[in-house]
Amino acid sequence: MSLDHTTEGFRFDRDTRVDKRADGEFTATLTDAWNTFTTHPNGGYVLGAALNALRQGLNQPDPLAVSVFFLRPAAPGEATVRTEVVREGRRTATGQALMEQGGKEIVRATATYGDLTPDPKARVLTLEEPPRLPSPEDCFVPPEFDRPEGLGIAHSVEYRYPRRPAWLEGRKDGRPHAEFWMRFADGREPDTHSLASMVDFAPPAVLEIGEFATITVELSVHVRARPAPGWLACRVFTKHVSGGMHEEDMEIWDGTGTLVAQCRQLAMLL
Amino acid sequence: MSLDHTTEGFRFDRDTRVDKRADGEFTATLTDAWNTFTTHPNGGYVLGAALNALRQGLNQPDPLAVSVFFLRPAAPGEATVRTEVVREGRRTATGQALMEQGGKEIVRATATYGDLTPDPKARVLTLEEPPRLPSPEDCFVPPEFDRPEGLGIAHSVEYRYPRRPAWLEGRKDGRPHAEFWMRFADGREPDTHSLASMVDFAPPAVLEIGEFATITVELSVHVRARPAPGWLACRVFTKHVSGGMHEEDMEIWDGTGTLVAQCRQLAMLL
Numbered sequence: 001m002s003l004d005h006t007t008e009g010f011r012f013d014r015d016t017r018v019d020k021r022a023d024g025e026f027t028a029t030l031t032d033a034w035n036t037f038t039t040h041p042n043g044g045y046v047l048g049a050a051l052n053a054l055r056q057g058l059n060q061p062d063p064l065a066v067s068v069f070f071l072r073p074a075a076p077g078e079a080t081v082r083t084e085v086v087r088e089g090r091r092t093a094t095g096q097a098l099m100e101q102g103g104k105e106i107v108r109a110t111a112t113y114g115d116l117t118p119d120p121k122a123r124v125l126t127l128e129e130p131p132r133l134p135s136p137e138d139c140f141v142p143p144e145f146d147r148p149e150g151l152g153i154a155h156s157v158e159y160r161y162p163r164r165p166a167w168l169e170g171r172k173d174g175r176p177h178a179e180f181w182m183r184f185a186d187g188r189e190p191d192t193h194s195l196a197s198m199v200d201f202a203p204p205a206v207l208e209i210g211e212f213a214t215i216t217v218e219l220s221v222h223v224r225a226r227p228a229p230g231w232l233a234c235r236v237f238t239k240h241v242s243g244g245m246h247e248e249d250m251e252i253w254d255g256t257g258t259l260v261a262q263c264r265q266l267a268m269l270l
Numbered sequence: 271m272s273l274d275h276t277t278e279g280f281r282f283d284r285d286t287r288v289d290k291r292a293d294g295e296f297t298a299t300l301t302d303a304w305n306t307f308t309t310h311p312n313g314g315y316v317l318g319a320a321l322n323a324l325r326q327g328l329n330q331p332d333p334l335a336v337s338v339f340f341l342r343p344a345a346p347g348e349a350t351v352r353t354e355v356v357r358e359g360r361r362t363a364t365g366q367a368l369m370e371q372g373g374k375e376i377v378r379a380t381a382t383y384g385d386l387t388p389d390p391k392a393r394v395l396t397l398e399e400p401p402r403l404p405s406p407e408d409c410f411v412p413p414e415f416d417r418p419e420g421l422g423i424a425h426s427v428e429y430r431y432p433r434r435p436a437w438l439e440g441r442k443d444g445r446p447h448a449e450f451w452m453r454f455a456d457g458r459e460p461d462t463h464s465l466a467s468m469v470d471f472a473p474p475a476v477l478e479i480g481e482f483a484t485i486t487v488e489l490s491v492h493v494r495a496r497p498a499p500g501w502l503a504c505r506v507f508t509k510h511v512s513g514g515m516h517e518e519d520m521e522i523w524d525g526t527g528t529l530v531a532q533c534r535q536l537a538m539l540l
Contacts, residue, residue: 064515065488065536067337069364069380071357086378087341091538092487094339096378108356108366108380110339112487116513123539125479125511127446176397209395217362217382218335220490222517222536224510240494240529241395243386245334247492247532259510262517264534266335266492268361269393 010188026053035152044200050097053081060113068109131179167207176205176238199263213270227254280458296323305422314470320367323351328363330383338379400523401449437477446475446508469533472506483540497524
């Protein structure tokens with residue numbers, strides 16, 4: 001399967017590009033354009049490169065379920081991706097991708113792909129509301145995200161908040177729950193492939209309870225529909241902190257009010 | 271790591287027992303005592319055997335995050351489990367287990383283990399209520415679950431509902447949400463190892479919207495604490511059905527009101 005031509009010129013696709021070296025072996029070059037607070041590349045971005053290799057060998061177009069274990073921090077620079085087709089069935093195809101840097105495995109992702117072509121006959125039941133947000137034009141752009149020397153990811157992704165997050169002012173509002181708009185800064189439209197990465201692009205909800213040092217152990221994402229073009233409405237929240245761990249849920253809804261991706265990660269407080 | 275001696279005589283532990291054949295290779299014998307409606311062994315039970323092999327090679331006691339992809343239906347009978355230690359660090363250990371039957375891979379599970387020894391200094395934040403249930407003695411025992419010829423799993427696991435589920439009467443109440451008590455029928459107490467299986471023991475929430483044929487693609491469980499002995503309070507729910515798929519969330523709380531496990535699966539309607 002070749003890359004979708006409409007996405008070829010965009011940063012996300014350039015920065016997750018993989019070159020095939022042999023069957024099931026690819027080279028990627030991670031950039032610093034997706035670095036977070038931690039000064040490491042965002043995990044969702046790293047996953048994007050791994051899935052870019054994996055999907056080339058699978059006979060289904062859309063990631064349905066992806067689980068990724070983060071084993072060591074990624075660094076900008078060259079990486080090797082090793083892929084395996086685990087099973088191809090009639091409705092789904094499952095594979096696994098390992099990413100290595102410096103000879104060490106840093107990421108292990110398993111994924112089942114399928115076909116999310118809209119089916120007007122399929123049953124739809126939605127027992128939850130999309131985030132209720134003012135239009136993106138009426139929302140707040142965190143100026144910290146515009147600093148030239150700022151976070152890499154804040155130049156690659158645009159965020160719009162209904163009000164200024166307390167953690168940006170050195171306060172904490174005590175509620176680990178945020179809703180905001182998100183899109184790629186260069187106009188790349190979302191698709192099911194990029195959603196599997198974008199579920200990890202939110203500033204952590206636990207910033208609002210004063211927890212700044214958290215690393216993800218595992219992230220599972222379910223992609224539920226092909227997104228409409230335009231801004232994505234996001235909801236990120238944590239309900240349970242205990243034993244030095246917390247979960248973080250992320251939902252992404254498209255502009256038509258359709259849930260397009262659900263994600264949960266387990267993270268460790270440092 | 272040897273099996274906990276207090277669990278050795280119980281059915282769950284007998285039926286998930288594995289015998290080591292070589293480094294990273296084990297034999298299991300799946301029984302029909304955990305069969306569901308589908309007449310296949312419950313996926314959580316199958317996962318239990320895979321984790322029983324995997325945990326023997328890891329230097330941490332408690333599963334923190336487990337993701338399992340169900341590739342083909344399991345059948346009662348012999349199975350091979352192949353395990354791999356992916357990474358052992360200071361706080362966590364990650365491994366992978368593949369289960370095969372008839373030379374075909376049926377289950378691929380990846381897991382990060384850690385140590386959930388209670389830490390009284392750790393921060394605790396709980397922004398959700400446990401299920402509000404009458405005491406188990408005042409709850410309903412589905413008589414269908416007591417038929418001698420009934421579902422295998424209904425003999426191995428005890429369920430107590432606050433009221434009779436509509437789906438048991440051939441009706442549907444339209445709300446895919448249930449709360450109930452659960453425990454092993456033979457008195458085996460829950461622990462973090464068994465929780466990773468028990469999160470899959472709930473009758474599907476979508477039974478209440480008339481969906482009886484659903485198969486799990488992927489299941490992720492986060493074990494959050496070591497459970498107190500006794501009945502477990504469970505909450506199972508689905509919020510989104512679309513494109514022939516639905517997610518199912520399961521929470522397990524122990525009798526002290528502590529969330530001990532969270533699970534989400536992605537399932538496909540047949």
